[in-house]
Amino acid sequence: MDPINQSLRRFGDGRIQERLNKLMQEVTADSRVASFLQGHPEIGREAVESGLNDLYQYKEQWHNCDHCPGLAACPNVMQGYQPQLNEVRGRIHLSYQTCPLKRRDDERKKHESFMKSLYLPKDMLTVTFEDFESDTEKRTDAYVKALAFCTNTVPGETAMGLYIHGPFGVGKTFLVSAIANEFADQEVETMLVYTPDFLRELKSGIADGSYQEKLDNVKRARVLILDDIGAETMTPWVRDEVFGSLLQFRMMEKLPTVFTSNFSLDDLELHFASTQTRGAEKVDELKARRIMERIRHLTDEIPMSGRNRRTD
Structure with missing residues (x-):
């Protein structure tokens, strides 16, 4: 009282x-x-x-x-x-x-619990398919395939992912951010990772003992999106121990992976073949082909083109 x-x-x-x-x-x-x-x-x-x-x-x-x-x-x-x-x-x-404010805040927190982003701008966490401009034939095709992927994919049952490639600034990261948010809305755990920074983080994890935990956290994501693969410095360790282990696990567990890259699949194979070790270049086409066989087998290739939206 x-x-x-x-x-x-x-x-x-x-x-x-x-x-x-x-x-x-x-x-x-x-x-x-x-x-x-x-x-x-x-x-x-x-x-x-x-x-x-x-x-x-x-x-x-x-x-x-x-x-x-x-x-x-x-x-x-x-x-x-x-x-x-x-x-x-x-x-x-x-x-x-x-109240409405708390309900929206609870929904946001719930959404964020299903979508994790590493080393990407925060504004990418709110992108939806409605924000994507399908103003060219290539972008429309990419939009349709990405939306179909979100609709038809069941992690653990369907391992097929996407390989989205094209020049700088055409909207690849934007599109995969929309994919990540769509899965989060479906309450499917999704991890969106900027690949070069992720690899640098893994390398630092060797010294402090966190390497395996960091790798496991990424490779076990129900839906994994590796943004800008091919922008990293390629070494035998990156190719064989990181990508090889990650892709093998996801293939066995039927977990879909989405890639974005400036490289076509053929160009990415050349990137994997040429590695740097202590400043010396080494070419191993066989190991590169093994990695690429998994990527080709487990993804639908989507080329994107158009104007550079970063400079417009």
């Missing part, structure tokens, strides 16, 4: 009943409270008096909501919740439900 006592003190000295009556008049004059009571004529004066604290809390907290300072600064008893009045056996009962 503390809120009631605090309010009663505003009325000064006098009999408690008189002050109680004034407070009741103030509370029942509130439009929301009045509407509730009019809709429940079975609630008598005695029930109103015994439920006065609930009615007061209801009025005050809706006043907070009417002047909402934002979810983080919400002053209500339960942050992010709005009060609701109910009638139970002729008595007043106060309950709470989430």
Whole structure:
């Protein structure tokens, strides 16, 4: 009853009943409270008096909501919740439900729990297919195939992924970000990784002992998107120990992988074949072919072209 006592003190000295009556008049004059009571004529004066604290809390907290300072600064008893009045056996009962701001925040957090991004700009986390401009034949084809991939793919049952390639700035990362968000909406765990930075992180993990954990976290994603493959410096370790291990695991577990690259599949094979070790170049076409056989077997190739949207 503390809120009631605090309010009663505003009325000064006098009999408690008189002050109680004034407070009741103030509370029942509130439009929301009045509407509730009019809709429940079975609630008598005695029930109103015994439920006065609930009615007061209801009025005050809706006043907070009417002047909402934002979810983080919400002053209500339960942050992010709005009060609701109910009638139970002729008595007043106060309950709470989430407000629109909290519901949106909960949905955002839930969405983020299914979509993880490593080393990519934050603005890519909100991209959807509606944001993608399919203004050329190639971009329209890529859009249709990407959307079909999201619709038809069942991780653990269908391992087929996508290989999206084209020049700088045509929207490859934008498209795969839309793919990641679409899967997150379906509550499918998706990981979107900028490949060169991921490989640098793995290399640093060798020294601190976190290498295997970092690799496992990525290779076990239900849907994995490797953005800008081919932009990394190719070494035998990257090709055989990282990509070889990752692709083999995902093929066996039937987990789909999406790639973006500036290289066509044939150009990527040349990239895998030519490696750098201690400043010396070595060519191993056989090992490159083994890696590429897995990529070709497990992806649908999608070429993209068009204007460079980064410079426009």
